[in-house]
Amino acid sequence: xxxxxxxxxxxxxxxxxxxxxxxxxxxxxxxxxxxxxxxxxxxxxxxxxxxxxxxxxxxxxxxxxxxxxxxxxxxxxxxxxxxxxxxxxxxxxxxxxxxxxxxxxxxxxxxxxxxxxxxxxxxxxxxxxxxxxxxxxxxxxxxxxxxxxxxxxxxxxxxxxxxxxxxxxxxxxxxxxxxxxxxxxxxxxxxxxxxxxxxxxxxxxxxxxxxxxxxxxxxxxxxxxxxxxxxxxxxxxxxxxxxxxxxxxxxxxxxxx
Numbered sequence: 001x002x003x004x005x006x007x008x009x010x011x012x013x014x015x016x017x018x019x020x021x022x023x024x025x026x027x028x029x030x031x032x033x034x035x036x037x038x039x040x041x042x043x044x045x046x047x048x049x050x051x052x053x054x055x056x057x058x059x060x061x062x063x064x065x066x067x068x069x070x071x072x073x074x075x076x077x078x079x080x081x082x083x084x085x086x087x088x089x090x091x092x093x094x095x096x097x098x099x100x101x102x103x104x105x106x107x108x109x110x111x112x113x114x115x116x117x118x119x120x121x122x123x124x125x126x127x128x129x130x131x132x133x134x135x136x137x138x139x140x141x142x143x144x145x146x147x148x149x150x151x152x153x154x155x156x157x158x159x160x161x162x163x164x165x166x167x168x169x170x171x172x173x174x175x176x177x178x179x180x181x182x183x184x185x186x187x188x189x190x191x192x193x194x195x196x197x198x199x200x201x202x203x204x205x206x207x208x209x210x211x212x213x214x215x216x217x218x219x220x221x222x223x224x225x226x227x228x229x230x231x232x233x234x235x236x237x238x239x240x241x242x243x244x245x246x247x248x249x250x251x252x253x254x255x256x257x
């Protein structure tokens with residue numbers, strides 16, 4: 001069956017846009033936010049940008065245009081983001097939902113019976129292929145971790161759009177070379193500070209050079225796949241498909257009984 005037939009595009013709702021923002025927040029924090037931290041329609045743009053460590057509203061608007069495949073101008077974004085201490089996420093979400101669409105599952109039939117989980121798997125695979133990822137060999141039994149490690153962005157984006165607000169926690173371990181340069185940068189910085197205090201000019205020059213090389217190494221290695229990426233509590237694409245279909249929690253509850 002063609003996976004594209006298992007979903008259709010529908011006009012996004014402001015609540016769905018906010019749910020995606022909350023997913024991003026949870027992924028950024030690496031945990032569920034406290035009640036006081038969680039984003040809401042009343043959250044100001046200023047607090048949102050601070051909480052997510054965004055640079056500024058202009059860079060954020062470009063990213064939102066790309067993620068939601070919309071084309072609002074800088075002036076249109078300005079109307080809902082400035083002044084940042086007065087504008088709220090409600091205004092931002094309403095603007096995005098006026099043009100953005102999100103996929104909606106169509107429950108397909110297999111051998112005369114409907115199967116929402118199978119539809120979810122085919123829809124996820126189709127969304128990955130639309131994103132330019134070769135997912136033709138994926139099966140429900142395929143392991144999530146290795147595929148997620150190589151295609152983290154595409155996997156996360158596809159899941160976010162299929163189930164706004166329900167993205168599970170993700171654990172990431174950076175690759176060994178990236179960690180090496182990161183620790184080297186830290187060590188070089190410590191040596192640099194010490195050499196300045198002791199007026200060891202030769203050591204200062206060496207530590208500056210090492211620090212520069214380390215930063216370049218970190219920047220270069222940031223484009224390499226991480227050593228490990230894991231969706232907490234899930235092992236296979238079947239698990240993720242059940243989550244998308246809204247059946248994952250039910251299966252967990254039944255297994256306990």
